[in-house]
Amino acid sequence: MRIALFLTCFNDTLFPGTGRAVVEVLERLGHTVDFPLSQTCCGQMHFNTGYRTDAMPLVRRFADTFAGYDAVVTPSASCAGMVRHHHPGLAAQYAPPALQAKVADVVPKVHEFTEFLTDVLGVEDVGAVFPHRVTYHPTCHSLRGLRLEDRPLRLLRAVQGIDLVELPGSDSCCGFGGTFAMKNAATSTAMLADKMRGVLDTGAEVLCAADNSCLMHIGGGLSRLNSGVRTLHLAEILAGTGSAGGIR
Numbered sequence: 001m002r003i004a005l006f007l008t009c010f011n012d013t014l015f016p017g018t019g020r021a022v023v024e025v026l027e028r029l030g031h032t033v034d035f036p037l038s039q040t041c042c043g044q045m046h047f048n049t050g051y052r053t054d055a056m057p058l059v060r061r062f063a064d065t066f067a068g069y070d071a072v073v074t075p076s077a078s079c080a081g082m083v084r085h086h087h088p089g090l091a092a093q094y095a096p097p098a099l100q101a102k103v104a105d106v107v108p109k110v111h112e113f114t115e116f117l118t119d120v121l122g123v124e125d126v127g128a129v130f131p132h133r134v135t136y137h138p139t140c141h142s143l144r145g146l147r148l149e150d151r152p153l154r155l156l157r158a159v160q161g162i163d164l165v166e167l168p169g170s171d172s173c174c175g176f177g178g179t180f181a182m183k184n185a186a187t188s189t190a191m192l193a194d195k196m197r198g199v200l201d202t203g204a205e206v207l208c209a210a211d212n213s214c215l216m217h218i219g220g221g222l223s224r225l226n227s228g229v230r231t232l233h234l235a236e237i238l239a240g241t242g243s244a245g246g247i248r
Helices: 009-014 016-028 044-048 052-066 077-094 097-109 113-120 140-145 151-157 185-202 212-224 234-238
Strands: 003-005 071-074 110-112 133-136 163-165 206-209 230-233
Touching (some): 003 016, 009 212, 044 052, 052 097, 071 113, 077 097, 077 110, 077 140, 097 110, 110 113, 113 151, 133 151, 133 185, 151 234, 206 212, 206 234, 212 230, 230 234
Parallel strands (some): 003 071, 071 110, 133 206, 206 230
């Protein structure tokens, strides 16, 4: 199986360790992972702010970059949702038939990391060790967009030594929402406060999720409280061999 890593521009710029963790897990399971250097943004920022025609060069680049792979794996439910739910519609509206066909071929091969492990590889125990108290935040894109359901939790429960605790109000938004946090700062901050209260109530050492964007938002708030709670992408826990590194 030819597997490509779509790291996303956000992770590539701010959290490259997440990409390394994805590769480490997949290689541990016996797979080789390519990292196409021509990859860039999926166009979500353009699409969400109304610049849909400006997103089209990125739709084309994505289809060109990942054509020929059997699977495209990304540690971002948000970007996986953008590609799967919106690239076909953008191509249908603005692209010539040849590009529409290429998008239609590539999109079904795009998988969020946890669903690739559970649904495609049929794996839940990836051989991880992480002896720490952890709570999991299901981001809006993973919960409502991709409907990952309990896939991330099944993977976490199989981690050796983990003390996995339920997050109160786990299905509520953290308040990030990309530009929502900037355009509606007061509302976003109130939502963040509720989410942080839930995290702190668990007594967890580590908060994890399937999207670093939400972890950045929550982690920023927690750091300002000097809470001592660390944020780690779920992939970094699954790549773990016994320590809670990657402090943010």
